[in-house]
Amino acid sequence: MLSQRMTNIKWKLLFYFGLSTLLVLVGFIAAIHYLIDWLQTPELLLSVLAALLLLGLAVGFFAARKVQRGIDKLHLSMIELAQGNWSNRLAADPADSFHQLYRDFNEMAYAVENRLQLLQKSAEERVLETHSSEKAVTEERKRLARDLHDTVSQQLFAIHMSAASLPKLIELKSDAAAPIIEQLTQMSHHAQKQIRGLIAQLRPIELEGVSLQEGLDRWFPDYCRQNVLQGRLELRLPEPLSEAMEHQLFLIVQEGMANVVKHASAGSVVLSIMDAGHQVMLQIEDDGQGFSKIEVNTHSYGLTTMRERAQKLGGQLEIASKPGTGTTLKVKIPKFKET
Structure with a gap:
């Protein structure tokens, strides 16, 4: 099937190549037949040949550009998918040589999107199943907090x-x-x-009975105040998220803020969570001392924990930092429409 589709594109390219060649030959024969009296000097003959060659190259250029546009369209869509926009689809025109290729791409994207959506739902169910055990751990942490305080x-x-x-x-x-x-x-x-x-x-406070936004509105200012941080909270969540996703995001925020306090020596921090349509984006940006990529310990407990929590929901974690410029932590989790 794939060889048949590539053969269609090959025959189309051969057609344009033959057309350009035919135009050059016809033009040359016509010039010899009708302009033979004018082509007495080599300079005029070469000029006509150059014009005919440019004509053939122009036809070949426009044909190649059309094919290149089709390839670029497919390439950009692949980049969109790689960046987490699984809802992206290609408009398939039956008259286009890439029609069947675009259809196959759309079917592939649809199949992968469905599989990722099922994976995310399965992960959310597992998160909810382990939520009860995490509650027991949280209660123990509360008890330790009281003992330490007393x-x-x-x-x-x-x-x-x-x-x-x-x-x-x-x-x-x-x-x-x-x-x-x-x-x-x-x-x-x-x-x-x-x-x-x-x-x-x-x-830490729990999200029992409250949304992620309500929980962060209570927890984030108090945490910044206790650790002498100038904090700014930016939440843009027009629609409620699933309980499992909110729970994981809240735990990632707590771990990320703990890293800011322990390692960044920062004076201010900005926490933002937004719904970008096809994905939920969490970002923690501080103005601390930063670090070089060589100094990043990718096996540290905090980074590993945050990365695993993001991967449980099909997401990814990215860190950008340079010495003296602060650190930006980004978490991107795909968001699927119900199908």
Whole structure:
């Protein structure tokens, strides 16, 4: 079948080639027959031959351009599919040589889209099945958060208060003790800030009974405030997402924000989630120290976890960063229409 379709295109190219050759021969014969008296010099003869050759090349060029447009159209559609737009289809004109090829492409895209949609639905069902076990883990994290708050956090606060009062107790060697006291005060304050961030991570809010947008409206500002970040939240979700997709996106956001706090040394962060029609796009952009691609540890737990959560729903994770320019994390998950 494929050889037959390529044969049709081959015969069409041969037709244009034969037409251009025929035009050159007919033109040459006509010139010899009717303009023989004018073609007495080699210069005139060469001029006529050059004009006829250009005519043949023009016919061949327009024929090749038409074929190239058909190939470019197919190529662009393949790129659209590779970028996640599985709803893209080619208009197949029966008069076009690429008609059957376009039809086969559309059938292939339709089949792959259906398979990916079934895969995504299957993954969503598995996510919901494991949701109950994740709830148990979340409850344990909440318990740990309460224990840490009642013990370690209060102890660190006591260390901070004691260190701050030491200058009043040490008067004889105040010059030598002052730098150490200042360092101790800063270290204890920093440790207290870190433990508060850990408590916030161990005690995440759940999406039970609320949408992803409502959950992030509550969680994101509070998380940024606790970690001294200037945060901006941009959500454009005109239609509700599936429960499984919202759950996975929420967990990816938590992991991504934890990475910003731990590694980026950022002052501001922008979290955006938008519905692009054929896919849902999540982006976390910070103004931190960034890193080079060589420094990226693709096997780190945080990146691996986020990548696996995206892949569960047929999506992908991308990271763009350079030293001194911050980091941008993107997650793209295909969104299918019900068929």
